[in-house]
Amino acid sequence: MIKIKFGTDGWRAIIADDFTLENVKRVAYATALWLKDNFENPSALVGCDPRFAGPMFADATTCVLASQGIKVHRAENLFVSTPMISLGTVRTGSSAGIIITASHNPPAYNGYKIKAFYGGPATPDDIEKVESQIPDTIDLQLKTVADYVTEGLVEYINLEDMYVEHAEKSFDIAAIRDSGLQWAYDAMYGAGQNVMRRLFPDITFLHADYNPGFDGQAPEPIQRNLQEFEQLIKLSEGEIASGLVTDGDADRIGLYDADGNFVDSHHILLLLIHYMYKVKGERGEVYSTFSCTSKIQKLCDAYGLNNTVTKIGFKYICDLIVNSGKQFMVGGEESGGIAVNGHIPERDGVWIGLMIWEFMAKSGRSLKELVQEIYDVVGKFAVERYDLHVTEEKKQEIISNCKSGKYQSFGNLKVDRTEDLDGFKFFFENESWVMVRPSGTEPVLRVYAEAPTTAESFKILDTVKADLLK
Numbered sequence: 001m002i003k004i005k006f007g008t009d010g011w012r013a014i015i016a017d018d019f020t021l022e023n024v025k026r027v028a029y030a031t032a033l034w035l036k037d038n039f040e041n042p043s044a045l046v047g048c049d050p051r052f053a054g055p056m057f058a059d060a061t062t063c064v065l066a067s068q069g070i071k072v073h074r075a076e077n078l079f080v081s082t083p084m085i086s087l088g089t090v091r092t093g094s095s096a097g098i099i100i101t102a103s104h105n106p107p108a109y110n111g112y113k114i115k116a117f118y119g120g121p122a123t124p125d126d127i128e129k130v131e132s133q134i135p136d137t138i139d140l141q142l143k144t145v146a147d148y149v150t151e152g153l154v155e156y157i158n159l160e161d162m163y164v165e166h167a168e169k170s171f172d173i174a175a176i177r178d179s180g181l182q183w184a185y186d187a188m189y190g191a192g193q194n195v196m197r198r199l200f201p202d203i204t205f206l207h208a209d210y211n212p213g214f215d216g217q218a219p220e221p222i223q224r225n226l227q228e229f230e231q232l233i234k235l236s237e238g239e240i241a242s243g244l245v246t247d248g249d250a251d252r253i254g255l256y257d258a259d260g261n262f263v264d265s266h267h268i269l270l271l272l273i274h275y276m277y278k279v280k281g282e283r284g285e286v287y288s289t290f291s292c293t294s295k296i297q298k299l300c301d302a303y304g305l306n307n308t309v310t311k312i313g314f315k316y317i318c319d320l321i322v323n324s325g326k327q328f329m330v331g332g333e334e335s336g337g338i339a340v341n342g343h344i345p346e347r348d349g350v351w352i353g354l355m356i357w358e359f360m361a362k363s364g365r366s367l368k369e370l371v372q373e374i375y376d377v378v379g380k381f382a383v384e385r386y387d388l389h390v391t392e393e394k395k396q397e398i399i400s401n402c403k404s405g406k407y408q409s410f411g412n413l414k415v416d417r418t419e420d421l422d423g424f425k426f427f428f429e430n431e432s433w434v435m436v437r438p439s440g441t442e443p444v445l446r447v448y449a450e451a452p453t454t455a456e457s458f459k460i461l462d463t464v465k466a467d468l469l470k
Contacts, residue, residue, distance in 0.1 A: 001136045006127045008313050010113035012102045015053060019110045022138060024057050024100075027112050028064035029140070030133040031098065034126065035070055039095040045088050047075030047159060048100035049191040049249045051110055052212040057100045059145050061112075066148040067140055074145065076156040078210070081191035081250035082113060083348035084159040090119040090344060091162055101191075101249040104220035107213045120318040120345035164198050170342060171354050172362065173199060179361035181241035184256075185353075186229040188219035192250035192350045199354075204240065206232060214248065221245040221254030221336060221349070223262040234260035242357060242367050246349035252336035253349035255356060257367040266293040266383050268352065269332045270374045272340060275359045276329055277303050284329030284341055287317045290422040291334040291435060291448055295378040302377050305329070311422040312437070314339075314347055321345040334383070334448070379431070381450055384457040386465060388445040395438055395445055398468050399424075402436055410434070411463040432456070434464045 002018050004011055004027060011027060013019040035042035046062045048054030055078070062072050073092050075085070082099050089097035097115035105111070114122040114130065122130075148154040167173070176183075177200065184204040187193035193208040206229050207215070217225060226245055233243045238258045245254035255263040269288065273296070276282040286307040288296045300307040310316035317331040322345050332338030337347030340355065360367060390398075401407060402424040408415050410426070413434075419425045423437025423446075435448040445468070449460040 004131070004134050006131060009103070009121060009315070010101075010111045012105055012109050012111035014108050015110050019057075021057070021060055024060050024112065025064050025138045025140065026134050027130070028061040028098075029068070029135060029138055030130045031061075031096070031114065032065050032068035032070055033133045034130045035065075035095050036068065037129070038126075041071075042095045043071040043073065043093070045073040045075070045085060045092055045094040045097040045157070046099075047077070047080035047085050047088075049081065050079055050189065050210060050212055051100070051102060051214075051248060052107065053110065054100045054212070057110065057112075061098055061100065062145055062154055063142045063148065064140060066151075066153040067142055069153070072148070072154045073157045074154050075159045077158060077160045077194070079191045079194040080159055081163075081195075081246075081348075081350070082115075083251055083344065083346050083351065084163045084191070084195075086115045086119040086344045086346040087166060088157065088159045088162060089115050089117060092157065096122065099249065103249050104218060104247040104252060106218040107216060115346075118322050118345060120322060121315045123319070124315065160194055160198070163195050167195070167199060167351070167354060171358050176200070176354070176357050176361045177202075181361060182236070182239050183357060184229070184233060184240045184243040186221075186226065186243065186245040186254075188221065188225075188245060188247060189214045190219050190246060190248040190250055192246040195350060204232070219248035221247050221252055223254075226254060226262070230256065230260050230262070233258070242360060244349075244353035244357070246353070247336070250349050251347040253338065253352045254336065255353065255367075257371070259368065261368075263367065263371065264383065265332060265334055265336045265338065266295070266381075267371055267374065268356065269293075269296060269330065269338060270299055270378070271356060271359065271370055272330045272338065272352070273299055273303070273305070274370075274374055275355065276340070277305065279359070279363070282329055282341060284327040285320070285324065286329055287320050287331035289313070289317070289333040290419075290425065291437070292332070293381060293383050293450055294431060294433065295374075295381050298378045299374070309421065318345045380452050381431070382452070382454040382457045383448060383450045384454060384461060385449075386447045386461050388447060388465060388468070390443055390445055390469070392443045394469075395443055398436065398445060399438055407467070410460075410467045413460065413463060428460075432460060434460050436464075436468070
């Protein structure tokens with residue numbers, strides 16, 4: 001029997017290989033034990049995104065929990081996003097939320113995420129408690145979901161209605177709809193599609209139907225996966241003001257301007273800080289991960305805001321939101337996961353997209369003009385990344401060199417200072433830097449670079465790559 005180990009955000013495995021009904025039941029049983037150990041009257045919210053076999057795995061999870069006397073709120077919707085589960089966990093007062101999803105991973109995968117009662121990722125300590133109680137085998141006499149409904153242990157709930165109502169109360173949806181601007185949304189066949197159809201039935205949709213195999217592509221909203229959407233926007237010749245993209249479980253965002261230029265998470269975080277501080281008059285803490293642009297600190301300094309840099313992983317941001325005792329404003333990571341005050345301590349691609357669209361609609365300015373407002377304060381910049389596939393031996397050699405201080409320069413780039421919060425960040429002149437960070441699960445080195453232009457960022461990456469690999 002395989003040993004099941006949760007990663008950064010949940011357990012993920014290949015369907016019918018390790019992600020099987022029996023193994024899901026093992027994890028669900030351990031979740032039930034953890035819930036009973038830690039809550040007086042434990043309850044759970046369970047749902048799934050549209051990934052292959054999601055309803056079957058969600059029903060199995062529901063039945064295992066109910067068999068242990070745990071009250072289960074079962075999402076009745078097929079297109080359930082991770083943020084919908086997190087919001088629903090808070091609204092139903094559930095002890096935990098569970099969503100069957102592999103997020104942005106390739107179609108062959110499925111997964112199991114646990115959300116805490118506060119509507120964000122469960123803590124590493126709680127995940128460890130679940131892991132430690134996963135049995136080697138499982139032999140439960142389970143009834144059907146319908147039987148547990150009759151017994152009052154399972155109750156169906158409409159998370160789509162809940163989320164749409166929350167969005168309509170939180171945003172000026174009418175201003176976005178009536179702005180005269182045309183919008184586009186690429187669902188990547190993921191869980192955000194139904195709420196977006198309800199909120200904006202008349203916009204342009206792409207990949208917004210049921211395709212549990214995601215047409216063979218990983219539903220990750222990065223530029224190389226979005227060429228069809230990018231061309232759609234470019235061919236509109238400026239008619240489409242902005243394009244929004246979300247991943248398989250709709251917690252990550254991608255964004256395009258009217259020219260079909262990809263707007264990355266670094267720029268989105270800066271736009272949110274600018275909008276919330278300058279326009280909405282909000283104040284609070286800003287949290288950003290170690291791989292984010294240094295311009296966040298520069299903008300916070302200009303606005304008198306405190307920016308705390310965390311290790312890489314949204315769980316570190318969530319921990320500060322929930323436990324710091326400070327007023328929170330914006331927090332996010334380079335990979336597209338962003339949270340804002342007024343919602344849940346959770347990444348939400350749809351929610352962040354609505355904020356940017358509302359900013360555009362109410363300001364009357366294009367996305368390119370809003371980005372320029374940011375540049376007027378902090379200067380232009382571009383962050384790019386290489387993933388270097390190297391042997392484990394070479395990876396360890398490079399990391400050892402980083403630790404020992406061997407790299408005082410790369411080519412003609414002199415290192416002014418270094419930081420090692422989570423990986424190794426080497427700073428150069430002109431506010432440029434490069435960061436080297438090993439993958440924890442693969443023989444891969446992730447190398448990030450920031451410079452005033454895209455060309456300069458890639459030049460830094462090429463220079464550093466040559467030195468690392470020689």
